Amino acid sequence: MIITSWNVNSVRARVENIKEYLQKFSPDVVMMQEIKTQDETFPYDDFSRLDYESHVFGQKSYNGVAIISKHKLENIRLDLIKDKLKQSRIISAELKYKKKSIQLINIYTPNGNPVDTEKYTYKKEWLDSLIKQLKSLSKKNENIILAGDFNILPSAEDAYNIKGFEDDALYRLEIRKKYREMINLGFHDAYRHIHGEKEGYTYWDYMRGAWQKNNGLRIDHFLVSNSLLNKVKNVIINKDPRGKEKPSDHTPIEIELA
């Protein structure tokens, strides 16, 4: 079972790139962020022709999340967060897997820059609302996979130049503390669990040749319930799509469940 998280930076601009990825790597489930379109204009047919069902929480122009899956998903929820700006940033679904019911939660956390503005406050409040919800959900279900674009650099080795991020919304201490708070609810950072300190960038800026120079950031994550951890066989950052024509600035991160 392969579950992917991928900030696609517009599902419509990226549809050929995404289809190529689906055909080449056949993930079972893909949690997408920044689809940048409304439900009505989501490319359902492109994915259904490849045997994926789509569940979409769209928004015009900005944000938007979706889960596409080769397996039937149940209990789709769009209401887990109290979002004061009513942006489409979270979608959840239940996946039946080996007699377990795994709750998949797909998030697109606000970026939060610049830090002296309302955008930063919004990020903090959004994360607080997520933490509150996780607290309650993890009491009811011990099998949760929380994935997506967290817009958080968990630690110094997660950026090519951490000095440049010390007062950035991706790395401010109070933001890292919120990430830590989530983990302390009973989760593991799946990438670090498998790979230790190894570099694991998932994002490279379009500008200044960041991809060619490997000036990357690790801001896309899988947090897996402790009780599911023994099922995590591997975590792969799949750099293939980032090197193609017209790529997203993020590349897929994949988790393999045994």
Next chain:
DNA sequence: ATGGCAGGTTGAACCTGA
């Protein structure tokens, strides 16, 4: 210190992203 790339909306210029 600034802008650089990319996408979306809208109709050339502006917003957002990380």
